[in-house]
Amino acid sequence: MKHWLTSTALALCLATPALAQEYQPDPNAKAGGSITVTYKDDVATLDPAIGYDWQNWSMIKSLFDGLMDYVPGTTELRPGLAESYTLSEDGLTYSFTLRPGVTFHNGREMTAEDVKYSLDRVTNPATQSPGAGFFGSIAGYDAMATGGATELAGVKVTGPLTVDITLSRPDATFLHVMALNFASIVPKEAVEEAGADFGKLPVGTGAYKLGEWTIGQRLVFEKNADYWRDGVPYLDSVVFEVGQEPIVALLRLQQGEVDVPGDGIPPAKFQEVMADPEQSARVIEGGQLHTGYITLNVTQPPFDKLEVRKAVNMAINKERITQIINGRAKPATQPLPPSMPGYTEGYEGYAYDVEGAKALLAEAGVAEGFETELFVMNTDPNPRIAQAIQQDLAAIGIKASIQSLAQANVIEAGGAGTAPMIWSGGMAWIADFPDPSNFYGPILGCSGAEEGGWNWSKFCDAALDAKAVEADSIADPARVADRMKLWSDVYMGVMEQAPWVPVFNEQRYTMKSARMGGADALYVDPVSIPVNYDYVYVTE
Amino acid sequence: MPVYLARRLIQSVLILLGVSLITFFLLYVLPADPVRQIAGRSATPQTVANIRAQLGLDQPFLVQYGRYLAGLVQGDMGRSYLQKTEVATLIWSRLPASLLLMAGGILCELVIGLTLGVIAALWRGRALDQGLMVGSFVAVSAPQFVVGLLLLYVFAVKLGWFPIGGYGTAAHLVLPAMTLGILGSGWYGRMMRSSMVEVLRADYIRTARAKGLTRGRVILRHALPNAILPIIAMIGIDIGVFMGGIVVVESVFGWPGIGQLAWQAIQRVDIPIIMGVTLVSATAIVIGNLIADLVAPFIDPRIRLR
Numbered sequence: 013m014k015h016w017l018t019s020t021a022l023a024l025c026l027a028t029p030a031l032a033q034e035y036q037p038d039p040n041a042k043a044g045g046s047i048t049v050t051y052k053d054d055v056a057t058l059d060p061a062i063g064y065d066w067q068n069w070s071m072i073k074s075l076f077d078g079l080m081d082y083v084p085g086t087t088e089l090r091p092g093l094a095e096s097y098t099l100s101e102d103g104l105t106y107s108f109t110l111r112p113g114v115t116f117h118n119g120r121e122m123t124a125e126d127v128k129y130s131l132d133r134v135t136n137p138a139t140q141s142p143g144a145g146f147f148g149s150i151a152g153y154d155a156m157a158t159g160g161a162t163e164l165a166g167v168k169v170t171g172p173l174t175v176d177i178t179l180s181r182p183d184a185t186f187l188h189v190m191a192l193n194f195a196s197i198v199p200k201e202a203v204e205e206a207g208a209d210f211g212k213l214p215v216g217t218g219a220y221k222l223g224e225w226t227i228g229q230r231l232v233f234e235k236n237a238d239y240w241r242d243g244v245p246y247l248d249s250v251v252f253e254v255g256q257e258p259i260v261a262l263l264r265l266q267q268g269e270v271d272v273p274g275d276g277i278p279p280a281k282f283q284e285v286m287a288d289p290e291q292s293a294r295v296i297e298g299g300q301l302h303t304g305y306i307t308l309n310v311t312q313p314p315f316d317k318l319e320v321r322k323a324v325n326m327a328i329n330k331e332r333i334t335q336i337i338n339g340r341a342k343p344a345t346q347p348l349p350p351s352m353p354g355y356t357e358g359y360e361g362y363a364y365d366v367e368g369a370k371a372l373l374a375e376a377g378v379a380e381g382f383e384t385e386l387f388v389m390n391t392d393p394n395p396r397i398a399q400a401i402q403q404d405l406a407a408i409g410i411k412a413s414i415q416s417l418a419q420a421n422v423i424e425a426g427g428a429g430t431a432p433m434i435w436s437g438g439m440a441w442i443a444d445f446p447d448p449s450n451f452y453g454p455i456l457g458c459s460g461a462e463e464g465g466w467n468w469s470k471f472c473d474a475a476l477d478a479k480a481v482e483a484d485s486i487a488d489p490a491r492v493a494d495r496m497k498l499w500s501d502v503y504m505g506v507m508e509q510a511p512w513v514p515v516f517n518e519q520r521y522t523m524k525s526a527r528m529g530g531a532d533a534l535y536v537d538p539v540s541i542p543v544n545y546d547y548v549y550v551t552e
Numbered sequence: 553m554p555v556y557l558a559r560r561l562i563q564s565v566l567i568l569l570g571v572s573l574i575t576f577f578l579l580y581v582l583p584a585d586p587v588r589q590i591a592g593r594s595a596t597p598q599t600v601a602n603i604r605a606q607l608g609l610d611q612p613f614l615v616q617y618g619r620y621l622a623g624l625v626q627g628d629m630g631r632s633y634l635q636k637t638e639v640a641t642l643i644w645s646r647l648p649a650s651l652l653l654m655a656g657g658i659l660c661e662l663v664i665g666l667t668l669g670v671i672a673a674l675w676r677g678r679a680l681d682q683g684l685m686v687g688s689f690v691a692v693s694a695p696q697f698v699v700g701l702l703l704l705y706v707f708a709v710k711l712g713w714f715p716i717g718g719y720g721t722a723a724h725l726v727l728p729a730m731t732l733g734i735l736g737s738g739w740y741g742r743m744m745r746s747s748m749v750e751v752l753r754a755d756y757i758r759t760a761r762a763k764g765l766t767r768g769r770v771i772l773r774h775a776l777p778n779a780i781l782p783i784i785a786m787i788g789i790d791i792g793v794f795m796g797g798i799v800v801v802e803s804v805f806g807w808p809g810i811g812q813l814a815w816q817a818i819q820r821v822d823i824p825i826i827m828g829v830t831l832v833s834a835t836a837i838v839i840g841n842l843i844a845d846l847v848a849p850f851i852d853p854r855i856r857l858r
Contacts, residue, residue, distance in 0.1 A: 138606070
């Protein structure tokens with residue numbers, strides 16, 4: 013850490029205010045022991061360029077490291093494999109200095125060449141990385157994406173442990189992108205040896221290495237004794253058992269066979285668990301960067317009329333909907349969740365007002381209401397929430413028929429723009445990284461409104477898009493407040509045009525066994541779900 | 553016989569071709585795009601187009617199907633879209649668990665079904681018989697996920713006799729095999745009852761009794777072997793029912809077989825896995841039926857294979 017913040021005369025920026033101090037270790041932590049985590053579904057892949065679901069995201073985080081990282085339990089950036097970095101005066105070139113002496117699980121030392129290889133690999137179309145688009149601001153990305161190049165022009169190795177990354181435009185989110193799993197550093201020889209099976213034979217620099225993987229049954233992560241962060245991980249191993257229904261996992265937790273049910277507390281058992289003081293004491297609640305919303309397709313009449321969209325916003329009783337899910341959420345007023353930077357404090361949103369909504373419908377010329385369709389994913393509790401929405405709409409004369417479909421079919425209809433209304437439950441946006449820009453482009457911006465995109469409202473406002481670009485070009489950490497003000501304006505602009513009904517922000521509940529220790533924040537870690545495996549420990 | 557066998561084998565191949573064509577077509581017209589599932593929510597249109605082209609999903613239906621068949625003939629079932637692993641590897645690593653579960657299930661249904669069928673036949677028309685037949689109706693109609701959870705709750709959670717789901721030891725097998733076997737035991741119980749009733753009326757049974765053999769000896773040595781044969785022949789045909797059953801039972805008990813694999817793949821539109829499991833199951837059913845037909849003449853000489 014001594015070299016962190018070592019400055020040069022050219023350095024414009026040394027550390028952003030978001031860059032935090034090193035994590036304070038838990039004085040009670042004990043080394044040793046093993047925990048068992050269960051999941052219903054198989055682990056798809058542990059290739060950091062490919063893995064993109066909530067199950068493998070935190071697992072990959074424990075096997076691999078990127079240049080940047082987050083302070084455990086928080087959304088604050090901290091240096092990872094990069095010991096320090098400087099940003100050029102034009103805000104376009106990041107010069108990273110790597111930590112010396114870091115080894116991969118195969119024993120080889122990590123160098124700047126590995127950084128270049130990893131970024132080239134993730135942006136190469138042949139890798140089929142779902143996260144390739146996150147690297148769009150690196151110079152030369154477009155040539156990679158179209159197959160015109162096999163190396164990113166913007167990534168230059170300047171020494172054994174130094175690498176320069178040049179952007180084609182200032183990008184305030186770039187350090188967050190470097191903390192994404194997709195930006196993990198992988199060793200070329202291991203990737204080439206494993207070929208298409210790298211996701212089953214992962215080799216990284218992370219706190220754990222893969223010990224055993226019996227397909228369909230279990231994975232064992234073993235402690236990386238040579239891990240470059242001192243003192244962690246605490247656990248000797250983490251055992252992931254797959255194929256376990258959430259209800260069965262809960263029963264096994266109650267019998268002391270399981271430490272963390274990875275899929276959470278099954279909704280049907282939630283009240284029972286919370287009513288039992290012994291069990292509820294082991295449930296940790298936290299916020300998450302999630303918003304559940306109803307999209308209103310602005311290209312389909314009558315939702316092309318602003319008054320109609322506002323009326324729908326006023327007709328929805330959000331309090332009642334949170335009750336349907338046993339209060340596991342808080343009513344939302346705007347697209348951003350409250351714990352996200354750029355959230356507009358004090359904004360009340362559209363208040364629940366049936367008479368006001370009717371008046372707006374009359375203004376729009378549809379006083380007698382109309383018929384429409386509400387698409388919803390077919391797993392509990394979403395159909396029940398859709399019924400509540402249906403009743404609220406009926407109260408102002410809108411007759412919505414519910415289309416309850418499998419997730420893939422709803423996403424298809426949303427992308428194609430054939431769905432007038434969609435309840436986002438089960439598919440709602442959860443931030444990839446804690447920055448307001450991540451809630452805009454794909455789901456509210458013009459780029460996401462294209463055929464197949466996730467902007468299911470097909471809402472596209474060029475002025476707001478321009479403002480978003482302006483905000484993200486403020487890479488100067490001294491101007492973070494200006495940037496957040498711009499983002500706040502963008503989302504307020506969205507609310508004025510009401511393409512969404514923001515309904516609620518879901519809370520997270522992680523249950524653990526009595527023997528598990530570590531700060532509560534580790535169990536509701538915003539980037540490691542369900543828990544941050546590197547920092548939790550067992551007390552017996 | 554060789555002619556019969558050759559004809560049946562050709563038929564089997566045609567059936568499997570038909571199954572593959574229909575399944576492939578249904579997955580093709582499904583209003584859900586596998587590329588979206590692979591590309592994820594943050595992908596740019598360009599990434600989506602790249603992946604579509606690399607997987608050949610931008611090709612017309614017949615080209616895609618032709619390529620799949622060409623791979624299949626060479627023993628290549630493709631790679632899972634989401635797990636990026638060879639489908640053959642995934643299926644092979646899970647097949648032993650499914651076969652073990654099926655074996656356990658068949659054993660359970662035979663032991664329970666045949667025992668109760670014989671008892672019902674011997675006490676025909678009495679309260680015991682009627683009670684058992686009502687019970688068999690319940691067994692046949694009870695949904696397997698309900699039976700599974702019920703057994704799990706009573707014998708694993710409350711009584712603690714068996715582990716709560718999982719795989720590995722003989723104790724792990726008992727509850728899932730019971731769940732799978734209970735449905736079939738209802739059918740077998742009823743079939744065994746009528747078969748036994750019929751045999752007990754036969755002339756040779758009367759002869760045996762007239763020779764002065766004890767009732768127990770007549771039932772065990774003469775009636776049972778004859779009554780059981782036609783039922784054993786049914787097992788081959790039963791494999792289809794089992795293939796459906798393992799999807800549910802494996803999911804409830806966390807049993808790492810191909811049923812669980814299929815269930816997960818369906819939810820994620822992982823077409824190569826869905827195709828692979830469907831074809832393996834169809835092959836098992838076709839082979840089961842073939843064996844049942846081939847064995848039939850040995851059991852009942854009145855049946856001739858033509």
